[in-house]
Amino acid sequence: MMGLLTRTWARPPELLGLWLLLAAVPVAALPHAWEQPPWVFAVLMAAWLWRLLIHLGNARLPARWLMVLLVLGGVALTLAEYRTVFGQQAGTALLLVMLALKLLEIRTQRDIVVSLFLAYFVIITTYFFNQSILIAGYSLLSAWLITAALIQVHGGRVLPFARLARASGLMMLHALPIMLILFLVFPRIPGPIWGSPHDTPTGQTGLSDRLEPGDIAQLLENEATALRVRFDGPVPASSQQYWRALVMTDFDGRGWRVDRGRPEVPTDGAAPGDVAYTATLEPTRARYLPVLDFPVGIPGQARLLDNLQVVTPRRIDSRMQYSGHARLDAPPAWPLSAEERARALALPADAAPRARLQAGLWRAAHGSDDHAIVREALRLFAQEPFRYTLRPPLLRGDRTDAFLFESRAGYCEHYASTLAVLMRAAGIPARVITGYQGGQWMEAGDYLRLRQADAHAWTEVWLEDRGWTRVDPTAAIAPERIETGLSGWFGEDADAPAFLRRSGLPWTVQWRLRLSDWHDLMTFRWESMVLAFDPERQRELFARFGLDATDWRSVLIALGGSLGGLALLAGLLALLRRPRDGRDPAQRALDRLSRRMRRHQLAREPHETVAAYAARVSAARPDLAHPLADFARAYTHLRYAELDTQQREDFQRQLWRALGEAKT
Amino acid sequence: MRSGKLNPARGPGLAARWGRLREDFIRWVTRRHHADGRRARVSRDRVYILPTRQGYMLLLILLVMLLGSINYSNNMAFLLTFLIVGIGHNAMWYTHRNLLGLKATVLPVKPVFAGTAPVLSLRLEETDGRPREALQLAAGAKAGPPAYVEAQASAEIAIVLEPRPRGSYRLPRQRLSTRYPLGLLEAWTWLTLDSEVLVYPVPIPAASAPAAAAAGDGEAATVPDATDAIPDEIRDYRPGDAPNRIAWKAVARSGRLFVRDSSAGEAAPTWLDWDAIQGSDPEYRLSVLCHWVLEAHASGQPFGLRLPGQRLGPDTGPAHLGHCLRALALFGRPGSRPA
Numbered sequence A: 001m002m003g004l005l006t007r008t009w010a011r012p013p014e015l016l017g018l019w020l021l022l023a024a025v026p027v028a029a030l031p032h033a034w035e036q037p038p039w040v041f042a043v044l045m046a047a048w049l050w051r052l053l054i055h056l057g058n059a060r061l062p063a064r065w066l067m068v069l070l071v072l073g074g075v076a077l078t079l080a081e082y083r084t085v086f087g088q089q090a091g092t093a094l095l096l097v098m099l100a101l102k103l104l105e106i107r108t109q110r111d112i113v114v115s116l117f118l119a120y121f122v123i124i125t126t127y128f129f130n131q132s133i134l135i136a137g138y139s140l141l142s143a144w145l146i147t148a149a150l151i152q153v154h155g156g157r158v159l160p161f162a163r164l165a166r167a168s169g170l171m172m173l174h175a176l177p178i179m180l181i182l183f184l185v186f187p188r189i190p191g192p193i194w195g196s197p198h199d200t201p202t203g204q205t206g207l208s209d210r211l212e213p214g215d216i217a218q219l220l221e222n223e224a225t226a227l228r229v230r231f232d233g234p235v236p237a238s239s240q241q242y243w244r245a246l247v248m249t250d251f252d253g254r255g256w257r258v259d260r261g262r263p264e265v266p267t268d269g270a271a272p273g274d275v276a277y278t279a280t281l282e283p284t285r286a287r288y289l290p291v292l293d294f295p296v297g298i299p300g301q302a303r304l305l306d307n308l309q310v311v312t313p314r315r316i317d318s319r320m321q322y323s324g325h326a327r328l329d330a331p332p333a334w335p336l337s338a339e340e341r342a343r344a345l346a347l348p349a350d351a352a353p354r355a356r357l358q359a360g361l362w363r364a365a366h367g368s369d370d371h372a373i374v375r376e377a378l379r380l381f382a383q384e385p386f387r388y389t390l391r392p393p394l395l396r397g398d399r400t401d402a403f404l405f406e407s408r409a410g411y412c413e414h415y416a417s418t419l420a421v422l423m424r425a426a427g428i429p430a431r432v433i434t435g436y437q438g439g440q441w442m443e444a445g446d447y448l449r450l451r452q453a454d455a456h457a458w459t460e461v462w463l464e465d466r467g468w469t470r471v472d473p474t475a476a477i478a479p480e481r482i483e484t485g486l487s488g489w490f491g492e493d494a495d496a497p498a499f500l501r502r503s504g505l506p507w508t509v510q511w512r513l514r515l516s517d518w519h520d521l522m523t524f525r526w527e528s529m530v531l532a533f534d535p536e537r538q539r540e541l542f543a544r545f546g547l548d549a550t551d552w553r554s555v556l557i558a559l560g561g562s563l564g565g566l567a568l569l570a571g572l573l574a575l576l577r578r579p580r581d582g583r584d585p586a587q588r589a590l591d592r593l594s595r596r597m598r599r600h601q602l603a604r605e606p607h608e609t610v611a612a613y614a615a616r617v618s619a620a621r622p623d624l625a626h627p628l629a630d631f632a633r634a635y636t637h638l639r640y641a642e643l644d645t646q647q648r649e650d651f652q653r654q655l656w657r658a659l660g661e662a663k664t
Numbered sequence B: 001m002r003s004g005k006l007n008p009a010r011g012p013g014l015a016a017r018w019g020r021l022r023e024d025f026i027r028w029v030t031r032r033h034h035a036d037g038r039r040a041r042v043s044r045d046r047v048y049i050l051p052t053r054q055g056y057m058l059l060l061i062l063l064v065m066l067l068g069s070i071n072y073s074n075n076m077a078f079l080l081t082f083l084i085v086g087i088g089h090n091a092m093w094y095t096h097r098n099l100l101g102l103k104a105t106v107l108p109v110k111p112v113f114a115g116t117a118p119v120l121s122l123r124l125e126e127t128d129g130r131p132r133e134a135l136q137l138a139a140g141a142k143a144g145p146p147a148y149v150e151a152q153a154s155a156e157i158a159i160v161l162e163p164r165p166r167g168s169y170r171l172p173r174q175r176l177s178t179r180y181p182l183g184l185l186e187a188w189t190w191l192t193l194d195s196e197v198l199v200y201p202v203p204i205p206a207a208s209a210p211a212a213a214a215a216g217d218g219e220a221a222t223v224p225d226a227t228d229a230i231p232d233e234i235r236d237y238r239p240g241d242a243p244n245r246i247a248w249k250a251v252a253r254s255g256r257l258f259v260r261d262s263s264a265g266e267a268a269p270t271w272l273d274w275d276a277i278q279g280s281d282p283e284y285r286l287s288v289l290c291h292w293v294l295e296a297h298a299s300g301q302p303f304g305l306r307l308p309g310q311r312l313g314p315d316t317g318p319a320h321l322g323h324c325l326r327a328l329a330l331f332g333r334p335g336s337r338p339a
Helices: A018-034 A038-056 A064-082 A088-104 A109-126 A133-153 A161-185 A215-219 A338-345 A353-366 A370-383 A399-407 A412-425 A473-477 A479-484 A486-490 A507-531 A535-544 A552-576 A585-598 A610-620 A622-640 A645-661 B014-029 B053-071 B075-099 B218-222 B248-254 B282-299 B318-330
Strands: A225-232 A242-251 A256-258 A275-281 A295-297 A320-326 A430-437 A440-442 A447-451 A455-463 A467-471 B039-041 B048-051 B103-106 B119-125 B132-139 B147-149 B154-160 B167-170 B174-178 B185-191 B196-200 B234-236 B258-260 B270-273 B303-307 B310-315
Touching (some): A018 A038, A018 A109, A038 A064, A038 A088, A088 A109, A109 B053, A133 B075, A161 A552, A242 A412, A320 A507, A412 A430, A585 A622, A622 A645, B048 B053, B075 B174, B119 B132, B119 B147, B167 B318, B303 B318, B310 B318
Parallel strands (some): B270 B303
Antiparallel strands (some): A225 A275, A242 A256, A275 A320, A295 A320, A430 A455, A440 A447, A455 A467, B048 B185, B132 B147
């Protein structure tokens, strides 16, 4: 008995395009390796290997009953993993498994074509998980391979790879204009038709709806981009850029909880002098929108709450672009209701006894002057040995007291929280705001890049004459942090993450950071040009041409107009590049003469020489004898005589003149 | 004779009716084309194009992709969907251009013996400067393997036709098609290139071929004809005479074409006679005659063929062989019929 591997089976007949299919499948499926459970990819690679062995003659096609078992097994595995075969994750897993099994089933060219179509489908499922520009470029590569394989399948013979590569590339290139037109003109419908677009939540990133000491410091390590902003007009100073995301009024002695159930309020509306900006938010899996303080104009689909927090109706699960307006230094002066005041003064009975004592002392010293009390607090932070640090010691006992009187080392959330508690203890309504502050100005793309690390927390206090007023204790302790961003403070700190440091970095890290900047720039461009295109933007585009994107007639006009224009352009190009029709000028003249004479049943017979033809026509039409004789002479010379350029031109002129004179 | 057309149209079944409908439709579509003769150019007005099953399959997949893109408002999915839409759309003119402008010339179909399939070959010429891939020729129910033509070059494309009984046939209508590059669409053209397909009777070896002496009956004496006026066994050239029999000396002397007449002076010619064969089946007799003709030609001796109402030769050479075989193929079947 021979062993399995030494045994060889009859190799199946050579199928065109099989090799390219085997190359294209792993390429198209690769991005899923990070998104799908390992077994999916294992199944795919096993089937791929099996197919390779079949192809090399070392294995056989599986029997039909085995195929049935494998298909059932694939469905069962998917069900076991996801409890369903529908939805993005489960559907993609099933698709990959079916593609794998299809590989084992290939018997004819048609099977290869089906597999290649499935591979196109595999590319599109990649975008459920990743829409980055890298993936966009990568899927072009996959699509190019698949198209090349399709061409090979229908090539009728083994085509040289260079020709396939060129043909496939050209086909894709030629498809770009149509792609672009359809992308811009095809009617966009907001929201899903069925189901939720994201059926598998993954953890929230960035700001959380609860703030405890240490939360934001944790984010410092996170260099992922949170928000990209482009300003329409002058860029406000860094110290004025507070990106407000969450407002927290409720304090339980340990931490702060984000406000819920706030009523919606109308916006003031933008006025001249307000800062206008467009922001792109990375998916947060939450509903808040970071907006520049203080929001006066908010994006259409969002709502402004009475604590000046902006929320969207739906969770933000994909990148979102929005525009807003901000009035930098004028918070709206709304009155504070008694209920609201009570809430903004509430402190748990046992919270921060020493801080309360301190606040009581300030209140006794300054009477009803709230401004003075705020100043006292900030002076305390600035004059006592408080440290602004990434790695504060653990706090024991009551956190506020422990921080205020013992450790005196902390990050923005420690200061914001402590200040708010002090204010409340002194009878001044206070709350904590989290959001982003600082960021990195990207010269090349002219935009501001805010990372998760730029997360910040500050305090707002209610002053009778000014309403809610921003007080940022961090600015008192570490002004550089506010004025020049994180790297302004941590630039020389050897403990800080590499991307914040300004010196002392090995070149590899410097290159990685440069690459990261470049990537962010590309992403920003990709975002603002492609991914941000939505029904809103389509409406704007249509409006620019005086069309209404919601009217199907307009859509038809736009579609017909642009595709028709494209066809016209392609036709014109083809006309310009049309190859000469192979006939030399003399032959063309003769053909034209013959066509003209056809009306008189005097067309030239194929066997007739020009001289004989001219004689025959002259016999029938003696009036044309003279030009016809000239014609025949010129023609004969052009065809058969050895002529220099000058003579050739002369005869050509004679030929055409004779043709002109031989009018009937 | 229009009624003696394609065989599939004869039967009573549904398939036959469908075949007839299809045939009528094709005739209606191609009514403005005139017969092609020996050479045709695939011009714009005779290229037809329709999606294939694969094309419809991709359309369906694209529809699903589009629905997914809309549902998930996924711009990259939109982009990919529309990219493939663009590729599929452009495949239309790629496929069309793969056929357009080709020039096809029919090569003479080599005569075959009944029972053997004749081979139809076309020479395809490319003059527009782009390589043409995966061209397929079909005629009747037969389709050939794919062929290709490089830019500014020519290539032959051939198919094996259905075997036919003895006779002369016109070529069936040809269909030159391509699905290159993506197989989503098929472009094709109908060609009516014309060439005669001659089918000789199948040779059947008979017990005995007539010996030269056996045919030496009274009629043999009448064979040498009036050209005897020229001495030295030389006569005027007749079309079909073998070039190696031209009497060059006589030509040089007189300026006229003479050939050495082998029928005179050499051995008495063999007569292959219809009446010499026993049996009532005319096809059998023709088959035997066919075998004799081939044998006689192989022997190199002059021979003549006598059929009811016809007499050929005596003579030698391939032209004479051809005339004899043609006479056998056409015996009782004047004119060619559509194959």
